[in-house]
Amino acid sequence: MMAALGISLRDPAAWVFLAFAAMTVASALLVAVSRNIIYSAYSLLLTFFGVAGLYAFLDADFLAAAQLLVYVGGILVLILFGVMLTHKIRDINLSNETTNPIVGAVIAGLLFLVLAYVSMRTDWQVVDRGPATPTTQEIGRAFVGKYLLPFEASSILLLGALIGAAYLSRHERKKEA
Amino acid sequence: MQLIQFAHGLLPFLAKWPDWVVYLAVVFLFAFAILNTLVAPLTGISTYIERRLAGRAQYRWGPNRVGIRSLLAAMPITRPISKLADVQPFKFIGSKIPGGLLQFAADGLKLFTKEDIIPAQADKMLFRLSPYVVMAGSFAAFAVFPVSFWCSAINLNIGIFYVLGMSSVVVPGILMAGWGSANKWALFGGMRSASQIVSYEIPVAIALMTVVMLAGTMNMNEIVATQRSGYGIEKAGFLGWYLFRYGGLMIVPFVIYFIGGCAEVNRTPFDLPEGESELVSGYHTEYSGFRWSFFFMAEYSNMFAVGAIATTMFLGGPLPPYPVQFTESLPMLIRFGEGFFWFFAKSYFFVLVMIHMRWTLPRYRIDQLMQLCWKVLMPIALVWFVLMCGIKMARMEMAAPAEAPVVAEVHK
């Protein structure tokens, strides 16, 4: 029974995991269905936090902190700024309209079913990795070894993003003046 | 693991308990102790010290006077007793007690019993949730501080990176308060605060990364351990601290870190988000009573955290300025106290510096603030990072020239 579940309910850590997974799932659902865009954005905070927790359960310590630093401290703040800058209704309950929710739900539901079916039926080649080890230095070694080119290329990507974003915002300023 | 072994050594019967229960209990006690020594009372003490300093700086003596005598004199029934303070033995004792002590108690009582107002237009949920996020973000950073020798609540190997990540959780919390209050000042304050915190995070992170590069580890306990020796001396005392290493070159990242740290906790001269003359009091304008005090507590615990990070990364954390072998043979408990003393003294020193700065320097303008960050601190931090990498490279090259056997040095 326990083996079939893939989780041991007598293990206290399993309950923590379940709580985190439930939090992630529930807040992701709230992002999708909330009527208020600011609540959507703050559910996204919980989702990011829950995903960081999942990373910690997967022994990816560096990524868990990077998730907090980039997603919560960066992308979420950017999204919140975006919401606050572009709202047009002068009311605190910013509406967040949806179109064709039924079609969307059917497509998303089908996608979920397909993904769930595949992930449940595939015979994954699971191996025992041994006790958890710190990942930061492994990522660093990979960065200067096999993944050196993507590492350097990502700086060019970031340069492009920086110039692009600056260009778009400069466009704004020209209009303002 | 060390914590569990320590607990087993202290209380042998714990060995029968499951490990996770012992671990949870120990960490909980540790966290509880930090909350009740470093966060909550320290806020009160810092407020008291800040008041007294402010009173002195502004020739405003009130905060230095409020004491038992004024309390007694305030109530008709006890007024006769207050006259006793002019009688000799009491007069002498009274002159020895620092004034203003009761202001701190009165403040706590006032905050606790004050009316809790939630504006009618406010988004009630965000308004209520914000203190939780801000408090959790600022308290979680305390988990990895090495409060004494090899002793932090959690020995995370991503240490300083975790602190950066957790402290960035505060930003959405601040925006939450600003937006949820449905108040112009609060919204502006929240925007300014968030924008300021995220901007200054970059020079701060680069300055801290310089230390990580030199130490070769992100674990805060290990960073402290690398500061025991320096300049070729095994136990070097203060010479081993990163601030004094490399011929004083590390002073620049330290200064960048400290300026950025002051900006990140919104302290003067960077207190634009709370500038009274323009924004009333920033993102917590609409907060009152005990709910407000959590923001206050978070601000003061953040100040302490800035000092603690500076201490750990640049000033040897719990390491004393004299070589450690002087006290190495002392009993464990005394050594713990010694480490904690130095950690606390160094960290609190920075809090005092920040309080002094508040009453010394005028406030920046928003454009000056952003220019300082992006045009001064950021380029210097980057250039200094590269420079320190180069110096480190030169030193490693000298230590092991290219002809030497190559990978023997690869360790861990």
Place this chain on the structure above:
Amino acid sequence: MPLAVAANNMPVASLEWFLLVGAFLFACGIFTILTRKNAVSVLMGVELVLNAANVNLVAFSRFVKAPATLGPAGIELPKGVDPHLVYGAPWIGGNVFAAFVIILAAAEAAVALGIILGIYRNLGDVDVDQVTGMKG
């Protein structure tokens, strides 16, 4: 000595649990992208999808069989040196990919929000149904 009781050092839950959470995040993201009219909301959906992909990448990195080494083929390290200490543990690939996805997400968010701001300035609205300027 992990907290999990699992004797074989496995994380508390099996791979499928993480994949299911990832799949659900993905479905939520797709639903958000498909149904929202507000461009910022659509961006939130994209972030959900990227997070879902990341959860899967990290889960595979933790569980699934990895190549023998990350090092270049044919180059011999001196004797006694563990190649994993130089090239990194071979299973780290998933984590590295997740890190690159995070970078991509940040770059994408910066540019996308710049574009959304442009749309807002031009049309006074961020409704994606209104953005039909390219229609022939």
Place this chain on the structure above:
Amino acid sequence: MRYDYVGVLVFLVLAVGFVFIGMLAQRIVSGFLHTNRPNAAKLSPYECGEEPVGGTFIRFNIRFYVMALVFIVFDVEVVLLFPWARVYQELYAFYRTALFWDMLVFVGILALGLAYIWGKGDLEWVKTFEKHLSPAEKVARPHTKKEAA
């Protein structure tokens, strides 16, 4: 290692519980002392004692947003450089100076970006008005010249 993250959870739970218990105690005390007496004036937005003017959510300066855009790029740079900084010392014996050049290329490309937005005036908080610029300055700053045209 997995213990450590449960410890983080303990800290988070304690912080949240601290706020929760504090607010609960405050609620009880204020119920006991009847300090909560809301009225319309108290519940209106605070604008220094004046009647609130206009809507709350007025437009704010777009520069905040631009700063956030610039921030996120450098934030990611820092995240990428941390693993590099972590392994610099221990892998130096193997890669030698190549390791330093790897970093320098990475930082250099982003420094180019910083130089670009600096030169283009995106870091300026106060807008420059082209009419105050001398012709030489206009030549030096092509985008303002374009704006003037």
